[in-house]
Structures are given as C-alpha cells and as structure tokens.
Amino acid sequence: MSQAADRTLILLEHVARASGPMGLLEIAGRTGLDKTTCSRLLGLLVTRGWLVRDTETKKYSVGPTLVGISMSASLPDQVRLHFFPLLHELREASGETVSLQRRFGTLRVCVAGLESQHSLRRSLPIGSSMPLSAGPSGKAILAFADTETTTAAFAGLEEARHQTVHDHLGQIRKTGYLSTDGDRTPGVGAIAAPLFDRGGVYGSLTLAGPSSRFDAAARQAMLPMLLRAARDLTVLLGGDTGRYDGWTAANPPNQL
Template sequence: MTTAETGEKGSAGGAEEGAGPEGAGAPPAPVKSAVRTVVLLEHFAARPGLHSLADIQHDLSLPKSSLYMLLRTLVNLGWVETDATGTRYGIGVRALLVGSSYIDGDEVVAAARPTLDRLSDDTTETIHLARMDGTSVVYLATRQSQHYLRPFTRVGRRLPVHSTALGKALLATHTDEEVRRLLPRRLEAVTQHTVTDREQLVEELALVREQGYAVDREENTLGLRCFGVAVPYRTPARDAVSCSVPVARLTPGHEQVIKAALFEARDRLSVVTRRM
C-alpha cells in the first residue's frame, strides 16, 4: 500500500523507501501504512459487528483523514465491509479466507484430526485444539459435544491464557520467570473464579507440571469445567488439547475417563507431530 492510499507523507514515505539493505545491521523501519492496516484488522477481529468512523478513530487514535482513506481502500479490496449508508465498518470476508487458509495449511491441525475425532468419541464432550499466541490461546480445531447441553465454540476464538485449561497447560511448559515476564501481576477476571494473582497462578502451574494436566474450574465460563494437556512436540509447547464439560454432567467417574483419554491423545499427538 502506498502513502498516497492512506494520505501519509513525509515520515511514512521515508519508512517505506528508506529501509537499508539486508544485512546492514539495524532492522528495517516498519512501514507505517502496513502497521496501521494490521492494527485496524486486528481491532475489527476483536470487536465483532459494525463500527462508526468516529468510534474507530477514538479507539485507535489515528488521524481521521488517513483512517477514512485506509478504510475505503480495504472496503474496495474486500478486507473490510460497510453498511448500506457507508458510514459503519467491520471485518470483511477476505479475512475469513486468509484465516481458513492458515488452518487448512497447518500440519499439526491436519495430523491431529484422527486423534481429535477419537478423543471426541471417547469422552462424548467438546474437544479443542488451540495454539498459544502471546497472552492468549486461539482455537485451531474443535469437536462438538454429543450432548444437548454443550458449550458454544468456534475456530478462531481467542481466550486469555491464564483463565483456560489450554493456556495453563501451555504456561506450565515455560519456566516461572518466563511466565512472570509474559503476564502482568494482576490478571483479568473473566469470571469470579478466575485466578487474578500471577503468583497464585505460578504456584498452580507447579501442580500442573506434576500431574500432567491443567484444570479450568469455571474460570472462563460459568458452569463449565475444562481439562487440558500440552502437546510436547516442541519446548516450550505451543499447542494444547482440552476437553470441556458442563459441571452438571461431570461425575468423578466421567472425570477419570476424560483425563485418561487426554493423556492417550497427548501421547498419540506426540508421535505424529514428532518431526514438526
């Protein structure tokens, strides 16, 4: 995207044209228009629906004229959609196509499909495969519960790493100091059960390492308990598998079945992802 498309001049143009040759020492300067495009798309991805130009400008603190030109360019390219009035904007269908291509081309997702299917059959509950991304986990694949009472899930959903069994299983593959560098001292309370003290979470991660699995005790969704294990094809792990079950349906016997099935799934995935 050129500076003319976003109304940028001067410093933005220098950032795009003044980057030194590869191997010159300092990393190339970021392209301002590209950075703004990514920030805008991620803003829409985190806030479903349509939003006014004024609201977007307020949230992102971008120059209004530049933001408008960027939005119109992305609308023309299909990355952003607008309503009939042309005054409200949201994520476009092109973003879905790119997101789907990421899932379709991921070797771990492809290799995990038979294991996820078997885990779903063994537990009859909702199954997730997720990847750690900063302080979040992102769903890469799901298998819906066979029961009428079941949680709502979708591929691409992003959840806090500290409030999920998936995230805690992944955090446990990091050292305590790495966890402290990654997370703030006070953590977001998603529900009244969420662990919001980082040091308390660090203590819990020691137990996760010892027992080999993590538990979300209604910390992300009320009425739902989740069990998660990391897939150790790399260290620290970046992917994890979990099983979610409504508390009303969770008996001690069913919990043991879920844990055993998760350990078996982890072992199978460790084999099939060994060379990835």
C-alpha cells in the first residue's frame, strides 16, 4: 500500500471512531501528520463523500458514502435474506434498476440494489446520497418524516419548488407511491414506495430507467408488484403494514 493511501485510511479511521466531530488540529495531533498533509487528505475524503466538513465549526465527521456502505452492511440478516430475491424479481419483471434507499437525517442514501441489464440503464452508485426533497426516492421518505425533518428539507429548497414538492408528498400519502419523469434527472423515469420499520419511515424502494423505455405506462404496470415488495420488506423490518392495504385498494390492478 502506498504511503498516501495508508495515511488516508488512518485519517478515516480516526474520524470514524471518534465520539464526535473532529477539528483539523485535533486530527493532525492524533495521527502525527503535519497540518498541510492532513488538510489535503481530509479534503480528498470530503470530495469523495467519505467525510463531511461543517461549514460553521470547520470540524469533520463521517459522510454519506461511509454511512451508505455501513448501512448496507448492517442490514438485518432476515431482511438481507429476503431482500435480494425481491430485488431480483422486480428487476426481472421491469427490466430496470431497482434500489433501496435509507434515510440519513435530511438525506437518503442508496444502500443496496441491482442494476438493469440493458446497456442503456440507470446507474446505481451504492453509498451516494441526495436530499429527501430530490426525486421520488427521497419524497417517498419525506412524506412520512417528522415535522423537524420536513421543515429542514423545505428550508433547503428553492421557493419555486415548494408547491410541487408539497403536492408530491400529498400524493404519496394518499396513494403510497410517486411516479415521475425527469423529476431529478432529465430523461429518467422512476417510481418509488416507502418502507417502514418499528420507528416509522425507514427508507424507500425504487425502480428507475430511461424514460424512453420506462415511461408512465411501464411504471404504472409495475406498481402492484412494487407495493407488494414494499409491504413484504416492511413486514421484515417490523413496521406497520396497515397503510399498504389502503394503498392497494386505491390502486386496483385493473386501473393500472
């Protein structure tokens, strides 16, 4: 291993194991690295999402990439055992990329999934994060988040987008899903449903692909299967499945 790689990993380990955010001087002191080298390597880790730097305190803490990987590795065995067969079924039936997103504060992190086997497909960067207000994956979570999280999510939005996001959240609460075309990324169609555990909203289950192929009709055709899979995962997570019964009744197959 190169010296630079070794030093980078040492920095990452110290910040990840710390009881709270760490400042540059503290990190340099604990690792024995000079301030300039330490600052450069920390900057690299921030750029890659392994760490985040608070703009006010200037302190470093674990970032969404590291959180995403750890979340994926920490999925309960019972969920992991049944989750990937469900993913495979969804991917085979839709032909598109399927992903599990988990809530992390006001972000949602991609922790697992399977990419479409088409050459033109939606990529699946495990560990990537986005605001809860971005795309159906995040909004399916935000629709059931606590007031504090919702307020923080809207505070980070351009005012012109408030009404659209508000309408989307209302639709998700009523029907149990959100289907969009180009909501976050132009040319991408996606449909997502929320997942719940004992503590409330856990994350979301999403299908996504090029809108030229995964259009509104294709997305609606997958809705019954998506809702069933989301309900099954919620059962495994110990969450309340009562909502799904109402949503299934509101979206009968003969209307899709």
